[in-house]
Amino acid sequence: MVDATDSSDAIRTRDLNLWYGTFQALHDVTLDIQTGVVTSMIGPSGCGKSTLLRCFNRINERLDYVRTTGSVEILGHDILAPEVEILQVRKRVGMVFQRPNPLPFSIRDNVLFAHSLHAPDASKQAQDELLEGALRKVLLWDAVKDRLDSLATRLSLEEQQKLCIARLLPVKPSVLLMDEPCSALDPDGTRAVEELIWELAEEYSILIVTHNMAQARRASDRCVFMLMGKVIEHGPTSEMFVTPRDERTAAYIEGRYG
Amino acid sequence: MFGPTARTVQDQLVERRVRVGLGLVTAVLVLPVVLILGVLVVKGGPMISMEFLFSDPTNGMTEGGIFPALIGTVWLVGFALLFSVPVGIAAALYLSEYAPDNWVTRAINLAIINLAGVPSIVHALFGLGAFVLFAGFGTSILAASLTLAVMTLPVVIVATRESLQAVPMEFREACWSMGATRWQTIWRIVLPNSITGILTGVILEVSRTAGETAPIMFTGAAFFLPFLPESVWDQTMAMSLHLFVVSTQVPDVPEALPYGVALVMILMVLTMNALSIGFRMWLRGRRKW
Numbered sequence: 331m332v333d334a335t336d337s338s339d340a341i342r343t344r345d346l347n348l349w350y351g352t353f354q355a356l357h358d359v360t361l362d363i364q365t366g367v368v369t370s371m372i373g374p375s376g377c378g379k380s381t382l383l384r385c386f387n388r389i390n391e392r393l394d395y396v397r398t399t400g401s402v403e404i405l406g407h408d409i410l411a412p413e414v415e416i417l418q419v420r421k422r423v424g425m426v427f428q429r430p431n432p433l434p435f436s437i438r439d440n441v442l443f444a445h446s447l448h449a450p451d452a453s454k455q456a457q458d459e460l461l462e463g464a465l466r467k468v469l470l471w472d473a474v475k476d477r478l479d480s481l482a483t484r485l486s487l488e489e490q491q492k493l494c495i496a497r498l499l500p501v502k503p504s505v506l507l508m509d510e511p512c513s514a515l516d517p518d519g520t521r522a523v524e525e526l527i528w529e530l531a532e533e534y535s536i537l538i539v540t541h542n543m544a545q546a547r548r549a550s551d552r553c554v555f556m557l558m559g560k561v562i563e564h565g566p567t568s569e570m571f572v573t574p575r576d577e578r579t580a581a582y583i584e585g586r587y588g
Numbered sequence: 589m590f591g592p593t594a595r596t597v598q599d600q601l602v603e604r605r606v607r608v609g610l611g612l613v614t615a616v617l618v619l620p621v622v623l624i625l626g627v628l629v630v631k632g633g634p635m636i637s638m639e640f641l642f643s644d645p646t647n648g649m650t651e652g653g654i655f656p657a658l659i660g661t662v663w664l665v666g667f668a669l670l671f672s673v674p675v676g677i678a679a680a681l682y683l684s685e686y687a688p689d690n691w692v693t694r695a696i697n698l699a700i701i702n703l704a705g706v707p708s709i710v711h712a713l714f715g716l717g718a719f720v721l722f723a724g725f726g727t728s729i730l731a732a733s734l735t736l737a738v739m740t741l742p743v744v745i746v747a748t749r750e751s752l753q754a755v756p757m758e759f760r761e762a763c764w765s766m767g768a769t770r771w772q773t774i775w776r777i778v779l780p781n782s783i784t785g786i787l788t789g790v791i792l793e794v795s796r797t798a799g800e801t802a803p804i805m806f807t808g809a810a811f812f813l814p815f816l817p818e819s820v821w822d823q824t825m826a827m828s829l830h831l832f833v834v835s836t837q838v839p840d841v842p843e844a845l846p847y848g849v850a851l852v853m854i855l856m857v858l859t860m861n862a863l864s865i866g867f868r869m870w871l872r873g874r875r876k877w
Contacts, residue, residue: 389764392764418767419767420765425765429758431758431759432762433763434781443776494762501767
């Protein structure tokens, strides 16, 4: 067991259990997600990978029949502690959803939304800089710089998903959680977003849930395999796909169930 | 090989009969609307004049106009909305955006549905007991509007809740995941995208409230009071009660007078409905997702 003050891990869970009502979705999950790498989470439908992802920004909690035990640390700090403010957690831990979900206002307002919650009095100039920085980072600036005031919901799905990543950046997150970020995109869009994920990996710890094993293999440094609410295996992606340690991992990777 | 057989000919016959039958029933539905409007326009149309709209009734309500009733209805409906809209929207916001899904919430929802089903005469007696007597407001615009408000509340709540729930869940999740509180989410995303729907519901409700007679009869509407109310503590005439009175309670009323009153009421309601439909079309045009 690693010392709790050692913050070399982005996310660390200890004996994390989660129930939806009486159904237990996570069983004693103990997992260390390293800083500064892309980690993918794979496993069959209903294995709990999205549920686990959603624990890391505490968005599960809006469902009042959800109960959790155990601990979740982000950058060495317990985020389930009573004094923790969810707003501050979500500032450091951004989330990208399966379906691109830009808000129904302009591109500019979308990118600056989170920032405006945290710094409502920011100057126009500071906002413009953040806007350009974030859009450049997701390789969207050149495509949209002339129509920043047009509706974000009119962009293509690929652009929308990039925008959904861009809007997390102005509040300087450390961890980005992505829940099947490419599943609504076509092959070109998928490739573009995967490339973007690699770009971002230099600065952020990224955790991707995916159904797509080829994607996990292509687009992650480390991989977590989950089954029935338990973490079965966690290791470097290249090793797990070539020499899985667990029989169940091997079976899943070979497509014997899924 | 694709030609009809004896059985399919029979099927086609039934098909045609059903189509014509259903169409006829639907056409018959339109008839009452056309008849009501037609009769009102023919019989009441000649009554309508500036003088009819803007002068007091005279000579035992057999002559003159309807101005105090018209203004009285505006007061009653206006104050009723002043109470029911904020309370209704607040309740709908709580139920839709905050309330946990448990038996308390379900009980509240059930109560709202039942409140909508209470006959208006029962609301009238409740208003008499609660506002006129218990609260000591006397028979007054205040008591009558509050009674109307209680009656309209469930509809405002249900219409508002439906508009709120029409806002996609994805928007809320996006907001929450960026650290917005529930209220910030409501204020910046949910309300701006549902306000026109809420307004549509409210306007439709106005037209219904304007026509109610029973709830105001014991609580604040007067039989004959040929001057305008000065405060909410006054009684007032109202269009709906006035129509009832000139139709059944006063001797020697010229035949056209009740029709004129009814026509003005219908026009008020139709104007409101037209406004509401206009709003809805505007809403669709503006929809951003």
